[in-house]
Amino acid sequence: MAQSQKRQFRDAEITQKQILDAAEIEFSRHGLKGARISAIAKQAKITTAMIHYYFENKEGLYRAVLQRPMEENQQFVEQLELDHLSPEDAITFIIRVAIANEFRNPYRQMLWFQEASQNQGLYFKQGNWSGIFERVIKVLERGIESGDFRPVDDPMLMLTHILGVCIFYFTVQENWQHLTPDVDRLSPEKVEKHTEAAIAFVLAAIKKP
Known part of the structure; x- marks a missing residue:
């Protein structure tokens, strides 16, 4: 690939990332129905024509915004080597990853809420x-079979509860900051405390007595 083509490809990647980052914020605040292409363009510092060039329309952009975290998580999960870890260590690792991901992407929980x-x-x-x-x-399931975790009829329900413990902390932050205005719950130190507490809480709930 010629140098000029590489530069054009790189510029296109950067522009699309700017658009997706701005769109994620706008869609998380207003959902598909209330989001405005003009607001996204202003936030991304590009023209609305550029958004239409890359994503065709608002719905196409919305699809791309929802697709991005799925692709990111899919690539990451495929690289995980969980089978060599004990069930307890694997769940501990997954909790750490889930919370770190929420910390890096503060708008995504509201994005999923708007979609639902x-x-x-x-x-x-x-x-x-x-x-x-x-x-x-x-x-x-591996933990249940080995006797490390208590038996349950619905592992998906157990997963739902685990994710709730990890993620709700970030979902309610905008409300809870008014209850404790002097506490920065999104500081790295507080998020680490949340992580440790979440691990202890989840393991206490799922480990077999």
Whole structure:
């Protein structure tokens, strides 16, 4: 590839990332129905024509915004080597990864809320999330089979509770900051305390007595 072509490709990647970053914020605040292309363009410091060039329309951009975290998580999960870890160590690692991911991407929880509220998961189901969840459920089932974790009828429900413990901390932050204005719950130190507490809470709940 010629140098000029490499530069054009790189510039296109940078521009698309700027658009997706700005769109993630806008969609998390207003959902698909309330988001405005003009606001996204202003935030990304590009023209609305550029958004249409790369994503065609608002719906196309919304699909891309929802697809990005799925692809990021899919690539990461595929690289995980969980089978050589004990079930307890594997779950501990997954909790750390889940919380760190939320810390890096503060708008995504509201993005999923808007998708569930406005579209009842219509666009969410178009992503291949099942493979990601299956990897975690496999760890839970392995722990149940080995006798490390207590038996349950529905491992997916157990996973739902684990994710709730990890993620709710970030979901309510905008409200809870008014209850404790002097506490920065999104500081690295506080997030690490949340991580340690979440690990202890989850393991106490799922480990077999």
